[in-house]
Amino acid sequence: RAVDASTGRTLRTFERAMEGPPQRSALLDDELLAVASLRRRQLTLLDPESGALVRLANGHSSPIRTLAHVPATGELLSGDVEGFVRVWDPARTGGLTLLRGHENDVWALDLAADGRLLASGGRDGLVFVWDLARGELARAFAEPGAPVDDVEFDATGRHLHATCRDGALYTFDVRSGALTSATPVGIGALYGLARVGTSGELLVVGDEGV
Numbered sequence: 001r002a003v004d005a006s007t008g009r010t011l012r013t014f015e016r017a018m019e020g021p022p023q024r025s026a027l028l029d030d031e032l033l034a035v036a037s038l039r040r041r042q043l044t045l046l047d048p049e050s051g052a053l054v055r056l057a058n059g060h061s062s063p064i065r066t067l068a069h070v071p072a073t074g075e076l077l078s079g080d081v082e083g084f085v086r087v088w089d090p091a092r093t094g095g096l097t098l099l100r101g102h103e104n105d106v107w108a109l110d111l112a113a114d115g116r117l118l119a120s121g122g123r124d125g126l127v128f129v130w131d132l133a134r135g136e137l138a139r140a141f142a143e144p145g146a147p148v149d150d151v152e153f154d155a156t157g158r159h160l161h162a163t164c165r166d167g168a169l170y171t172f173d174v175r176s177g178a179l180t181s182a183t184p185v186g187i188g189a190l191y192g193l194a195r196v197g198t199s200g201e202l203l204v205v206g207d208e209g210v
Contacts, residue, residue: 002048012051026069026076028090034076036064043067043078045090059086059098068109077118079106085120087132097135101128108150112157117174119160121148127162129174143179144170150193154200163190163204 002011025035033048043057043064060080068077076088083102105123112118117138118130125146129139146166153160159180162170167189171181187206194203 012049026067028069028074028076032090034067034069034090036067036078041080043076043088057088057090059088060084065105066107066109068111070111070115072115077109077111079109079120079122081105083122083124085109085118085130097132099130099135099137101130101137101140102126108148108162110151110153110160112153113155114157117153117157119151119153121151121162123147125164127151127160127170127172129160139172139174139177141172141177141179143172144168144182149189149191152193152195152202154195161193161202163193165189167206169193169202169204 025033027033027048032054033046035044035046041060041063045054045057047054062080062082064078064080066079070077074090076090078086083100083104083106085099085106087097102122103124106120107123108121110119116132118132121127125144125148127141127148128137131138144162144164144166146164148162148164150163151160158174160172160174164170167184169183169185169190170179173180185204185206188208190204190206192205196203
């Protein structure tokens with residue numbers, strides 16, 4: 001569904017647009033809606049107005065678990081169940097750079113504000129930071145060990161936060177590679193994470209409905 005963010009009103013519903021339940025979606029400059037499904041190894045690109053299929057994009061050999069959009073370049077980022085991260089140009093039918101580090105499902109992706117670094121986290125409990133210009137791994141964090149559901153850079157790109165199934169919020173220093181804090185939040189396993197503007201505050205979602 002497309003929803004008005006200010007009112008919560010449903011604007012339109014895309015029926016039978018996907019093969020299987022949608023996993024993640026990303027709106028690309030109001031021109032394309034990219035959707036990932038656990039039953040499909042391709043990205044489905046839809047017209048956001050009509051819901052019509054524009055094209056399928058190939059690049060993964062297993063179903064896609066997560067998506068992220070890079071507004072500065074228009075590129076898409078995706079992670080699959082075999083631990084691969086793919087960089088896409090939505091104007092093309094195939095993927096560009098392929099990154100491999102995770103042992104299995106990639107559950108979270110986030111891009112630093114300058115567009116140079118990409119963070120990924122997954123079911124294997126590992127957090128990676130990638131140099132997109134070089135297409136290589138820049139940092140690998142062995143903590144937290146528990147499955148990582150979300151990752152988020154701070155506004156400066158110098159620190160990276162991760163929410164985990166063990167109920168703690170982890171913060172890493174990207175430059176030094178050090179774990180700077182591991183804070184139990186007290187609302188069960190943690191899933192969602194979002195930065196609130198430039199204030200430094202974080203919104204965290206746990207499995208206790210908080």
